[in-house]
Amino acid sequence: MPESKQPGGPRQQFGDIAPALAGYSEDVLFGQVWENQDxxxxxxxxxxxxxxxxxxxxxxxxxxxxxxxxxxxxxxxxxxxxxxxxxxxxxxxxxxxxxxxxxxxxxx
CATH class of the missing domain: 1.20.1290.10 (AhpD-like)
Incomplete structure (x- = not known):
């Protein structure tokens, strides 16, 4: 999901202090999980x-x-x-x- 759909985007909000969590949020949660068609x-x-x-x-x-x-x-x-x-x-x-x-x- 594009970062613009996020509240400031996890990488933008927390990437400096928690880059792994920010990446998981964008790539896994808002990417793979939210985009799953089930x-x-x-x-x-x-x-x-x-x-x-x-x-x-x-x-x-x-x-x-x-x-x-x-x-x-x-x-x-x-x-x-x-x-x-x-x-x-x-x-x-x-x-x-x-x-x-x-x-x-x-x-x-």
Missing amino acids: LSARDRSLVTVAGLVTSGSTEQLAFHLGRARENGVSDKELIETVTHLAFYAGWPKAMSALTVARTVLAVS
């Missing part, structure tokens, strides 16, 4: 958003909410995903995710 990009986005919400990884969530939109997931579907996960991942994680979603999706 799951659609839309499905991968939903799975990724769900994983980030359930783990409380809100720093990564902002980028992946935007990417999910690019991959055809609607704002309504993203909010419903977070709402659904509140019952499985926990209320605080869902509320934290909604704080990020409000900014990224410009939902009021």
Whole structure:
């Protein structure tokens, strides 16, 4: 995947301190894994958003909410995903995710 699709590009963001991890991120994760045709990009986005919400990884969530939109997931579907996960991942994680979603999706 082109570096422009990354939040600044892993090599640009972390290549100076973690060149191997930056390379794996671009070449393996966003290259081989995300480009694998066994799951659609839309499905991968939903799975990724769900994983980030359930783990409380809100720093990564902002980028992946935007990417999910690019991959055809609607704002309504993203909010419903977070709402659904509140019952499985926990209320605080869902509320934290909604704080990020409000900014990224410009939902009021």
